[in-house]
Amino acid sequence: MIKNEIEFILNDELININNVDTNVSVLNYLRINKRLTGTKEGCASGDCGACTAIIAELKNNKLEYKAVNTCIMFLYSLHGKQLITVEHLSNTKLHPVQQSMVDNHGSQCGFCTPGFVMSMFGMYKDKVKPSNQNIDEYLAGNLCRCTGYNSIKKAAKKMYSYGRKDKFSKNENKIIKLLKKIKHNDILISKNNNKFYIPLNLKNLIKYIQNNKHYKFVTGGTDIALEVTKKNNTINSLIYLGNNKDLNYIKIKRNYINIGSATPINKIIPILKKYYPSFAEMFYRYGSTQIRNVASIGGNLGSASPIGDSLPALLALNAKLILQSKNQRLLGIKYFFKAYRKTALKNNEFIKEIRIPILKNHIFKCYKISKRIDDDISSLFVAYLIKLRNNIIIDVNIAYGGMDSIPNFAFKTQKYLIGKELNLKNIEKSKQIIEKDFNPLTDVRASSYYRKLVSKNLMDRLFLEINNNKVRI
């Protein structure tokens, strides 16, 4: 059975909808259709956080709350979820995070404030310790031009002192019941010749793509939604993978971490922390909490941007991809990137799974360099995978992002280093060779000169870190 409407809960009201355009964002739906204007638009590109709202999803019979940027989220991707907006936080009394913001003078012009309140609410629901680091992690996706953040951070530090239980804790069972009522079917919305398809499972998805053409996949939407919000284009046919359980998993199997392509970055961090801490550490600087909550590893590969952060890391790790059409195929990631934003994906094919080998005897390090530390796109990125035996390099991968039109290996440097002793002299030599591997561009994020210089200098950082020197600010 295929349904032609989605169901979701807006605050505490169950909504069935199919009569708005398939390209409409959650933000525009809230502001224009529902006249809920507390959620603001500051950029419509996912960068400012003024549009932050919270999505609650049922996971293991519990609600999981996550902050999202409503400006770059398609309305129909809300199926089966609860959306909580700032209007719903307080009734007669302000919510603890709101009261803390008032008492600590966290607002000036007030335009960014609802967004901050929602991000803090997300943090509150996650019950994390309000350390400086955690606060920065949860607030990195919210810009404020007035306060200078100090008062906002104070408010976050003190929010729990206004009570650790809120009306949402009390209402949780009611919402869970409501969410459980929502039926999960295949859903196809057709509106003005535009389509939005939500496959129930992998089987249906595979069937659908055999019979349809000219569609685009959307998972987190943090890349593709900008086509609509920034370029004013219409995407006629969308297939939404974000809800799909068959694409949303992490499994350890035979020395591989197998990750479903629709798994959001934030869900991948814990497992990476265990096997590749440097990878996990970098992921904390990938976009913002709002972005990481929905942006998928498959989408990152699918956009195939030369500055996509997981790409060089996966390259260096010799990850494998499972590509799915009618049939499956396994492809080494080094064969995936063909040219600038061109991949080996065929028509009617999508990424099903990413397999990262667990290499216990290798050293893995990756470095993201960007203008701003938090929520910025890399100027350049490098990932190293090295195996040493008696301090001799017996295996080495060095993969760069931002140095070429695709994420790529430093082939000549690798070749030079293999079989060499890991010492300062050889590192110095290798730096001269990197220059022969790449001829990077100058753009807004960095000059070619800077990229070259830093790509060499990072060899020093690598060397020092392998030798346990503390060289990070």
Add this chain to the structure above:
Amino acid sequence: MQSNNLFSIKKEHESSKKHVSGKAKYIDDILEPKNLLHGAIGYSTIAKGKIKKIDLSEVINSKGVEKVITYRDIPGVNDVGPVFKGDPIFIENNIEYYGQPIFAVAAKTNELARKAVKKVKIQYLEKKPILDIKQAIKKKSFVLKPVKICKGNAINEIKKSKHTLEGELYSGGQDHFYLEGQISMTIPQEDNNFLIYASTQHPSETQQIVAKSINQKFNSIKVKVRRIGGGFGGKETQSFIFSVISTLLSKHTNKPVKLKIDRDDDMIITGKRHDFYYKYKVGFREDGCINGLKITLASRCGFSPDLSGAINDRAIFHIDNAYYIPTIDLISYRCKTNTVSNTAFRGFGGPQGMYCIENIVENISEFLKIDSSIVRKNNFYQKNTKNITHYGMKIEDNIINDIFDHLIKQSNYKKRRKDIINFNNKNRILKKGISITPVKFGISFTTTHLNQGGALVHIYTDGSIHLNHGGIEMGQGLMTKISQIAANEFGVSLKDIKISSTHTEKVPNTSASAASASTDINGGAVIDAINKIKKNIEIYISKKFKYKGKIIYKNNKVYFGKQKIDFKKLISNAYFERISLSASGFYKTPKIFFDNKNFKGRPFLYFAYGAAVSEVIIDTLTGENKLIRVDILHDVGNSINSSIDIGQIEGGYVQGLGWLTNEEISWNSKGQILTHSPSTYKIPVSNDIPEKFYVKIYKKGKNKENVVNRSKAVGEPPLMLAISAFMALKNATSNKQLKAPANPENILMAINR
């Protein structure tokens, strides 16, 4: 005598509860009229040249479009220039920057309007644009004539000096990045009148410019502003064009029109902070004392003058910062380039002036190998000597020496500096830096006539008070402070005071909310109005109670002699005795004057002072850096509301930090701006401020001048405290050639030069 109990308190922002619950309304949140149309602007995609051919047919026929307008559809003046002409609404032919408006559409929805605009076909005749300051100077391309000033014989003094240094410096531009983008909604009224909801810092000038553009009288236009989502100077004049276009579209369709500008378009179309190029030669003594300074200031004004005259003047006024410069030879170029018309931005040229002299002082210290805090102190203005500025104003309220000494102690600067030198000796890759810098910032509009303000105060018969004034609430807490002032004057509680929108119908001919002086000026006007009402009450009391003498308003009561009466009761009684309970008030800043020709006078009523210590760490492999600790001591006079003042200080510092570190505007060789979105233009985020961020108000602060509560303006001055962060970074690179903005790339370049 006032009770004064409502001052110096930590009263929260008047709208804070509404902010946090999403109930505070901005223009885009106002309930839309039923037949509302949405506007969008089509702009040039070359930086200089002519339009050979323009084909709008597909735009006109695009779905949902009701009207397309060009310069031909402007009944009045095709110019939104505030002081000088030169800012066309729509270009007729001559294109002067990439992003210059050419036409606008009104359509049924915002989406349809934006989609329609994309369908224009334009053939251009492209010319080579002038894109940088040096090129403009070479070609003598200026928006206004250069300004020269001389004090003493600087050339001679430099020659005679034991040491001299010379060099070039740059400071970067800055996008305002107010979180609420530009927006205006016009609603047609009877008799061809228009009501405009504008996100502007300057409703009166919006009114005037809109009226001129449609060739109507000023009294046919009403402008209303409840609050704006940040301005920072970016809505002082740059908002006008949007109100003009929404009104033109409204006039032509006879329907309400909302013009909400997309963030990228906003950053493409509107002006920014002026970037500067400086060339200097300085002569100084063994102890770093400056003998003479020869200096060239040149700024990128963009294609039109806008406010560039006053902005560059303010850069000149602040080229001394807190330092006595005995002789000076200065020239200031106001360069015309084919880029957006740069405009007001918090500090209004002041930061650019200070940045220059602070670099020079830092370079002198580096040259002499003396701690720069000592060289700074050696150059400070003094109380009774060395107290005349290069524009002839005597500084009567100097407290910088005291603030500086306090902060050095309070921040443990000396010990930390030693520790840092040790750290740097021990560490090859990571380096630290520390610096303390002063701020002395002049308060008043330097265009004397702008220093006036009005207010309107009503007391209703139940004793509740309603007031309006000319200032705009843009987050700075103006409404909160003014409410406190009014409540204090009448001795009533804050709950009894209501300030509604700023409205040209209520208070006419106002100045922009700018120059940090809004509380001083509008607060003064409110007090004037209140005093008039109090006069009436005094007459009433003297008649009714046969009492002449002091009347005290306190704790919701009015005390006179041995009697007291409830404020509410008194008001109700006075009404029945036919006493007027409403008055308008006016304020003009005293003492100030300025002779533009000779660049001499007293442009400022007073100065606000402050100092900051910043400590940073950098990674010499990548240029990545982090602010470790900031200590600030800032003078706000006798604070009206200390939490609001602290908020201004912190916010100002961080905005200045963005300007001098990560915020970078870039253009390509054709003059297209490349940084037109927050994905490429990075303002500070939470993680960019240090955990150790200690901000204190200077306790002894008291304004010498007769300003409300002896407080001081606080909007702009703290921005310049962030110069300390730049100097700390410079200190960490142990190189004097660090270019602003000090982003990782520029830091690495400085190290590897």
